[in-house]
Amino acid sequence: MFIVDCDCHNYWLSAKVLEPYLSGVWKDMFIHGERTGPEGAFPHGHRPWFHPHGFSRKDVRPVSEDDNYTIMKEKHLDPNKIDVAILTGDEPMEASTLANPHYANALVSAYNDYQIDYWLPKDSRFMGSLVIAPQDPNLAAKEIRRLGHHPRMAQILASQGSQRPYGDPFYHPIYEACAEVGLPFAIHLGGHGGLNWNAIAPAPTTFFWETHAILHMAAMSHVASMIAHGVFEKWPNLFFVVIECGVAWVPSVLWRLDQDYKALRKETPWLKMLPSEYFRRNIRFSTQPLERPDNLQHLWSILEAMDGENTLLFASDYPHWDYDDLKSLHLPPDWKPKILGQNALEVYKRIPAPAKTRAA
């Protein structure tokens, strides 16, 4: 079976790996400026919830920078027979939390160059994610045009945390650039501190697990917003990929969106289809962390209601604490060929066709 892992985190031990890719005032700020943590910490506005154990699996213990790849290969890529792993970085998308958009953009640019220089050549199975700092959409669009034609860039990536729901016309320069370079726009759980709106609707929650379980509130807003603002009318071929934000909530939100749109379509006359039809055509969700009810049939019925066989993309989230192991992934067996690989080929057009990969 052809397997694409749509969320594989390439770690660093220290953000100092970015130093060679920064210059001028940004390099000066990076080396001498204040940061969130000790030397080597990536500058960002932190969220108010601390993970009690830290994010990484405890059997992943890199000592040198190069260990990050060798351990990933040994513990994940090889044993799971991953054909393509889409690298999603880790801290870089947290640049979205910084108030200074110029510094944020310089940091993600440095990461993108580092990713191309250091990570992509390491393994032919890797595809990259071009990380953007969305707080200045015009700078982000410039970064997309700078590197978006790189043959091994699979998608444009921003954090789920943002200043506004992503359908807002404020962000449209980003989608214009995505359409121009022909890449999907993806959001990943994260960016829930600093500049960005609190991810939890009424006010910050208290405990990490309590928060983590409901962090997809922001993704709900983004899905509604992207559809309502007509992003998929303006760019009908654009794929919007939602990574690590849960999936079992999706049908209920689509039902509500369809219901309300039918009554109040006049607010958004640019739409030509039902919200659920835009979802089906333009939005994809990654599986991890896949909800696990006691009765699996309950989950599978929900996934069926969102046409999960065609709208889900497998993701492992290696090497995080809530990693989904491929060997025990609780999806309907018949759906696996599509969810584990075929659907990704439809979204990520630059992934080489399976036959070619196998022959290589």
Added chain:
Amino acid sequence: MAEKTLVCRADEIAAGAPRIVKIRGLAVGLFRIGNSIHAMLNVCPHRGAPLCEGPQCGTTTFDDAGGIIHHRDNEIVRCAWHGWEFDIATGKSLVDPKVSARVFPVTVDSGNVYVHA
């Protein structure tokens, strides 16, 4: 088989002020759009609400700059309950043309309005 029924005088139906009449037990809304009179069953295909008791109104479209424009004034009825919009002349829902309110042919003769229901 449709039966021709005299319901009222044409000048008794003003644009924006639909009348509801009974035709052999059926409640029918009568609407004026410009010089033409239209008849629609007063039952919404969505949930059976009194459709024609909702406002006769226009709807929206948009321009190249993404601005919202009001248009088709008085050509639309918005259901009294959930606000679904229907084209008065055809009965079709603006969201899904497969969903349709029932409309009846109307003729006006010497100022008398006849509904063929």
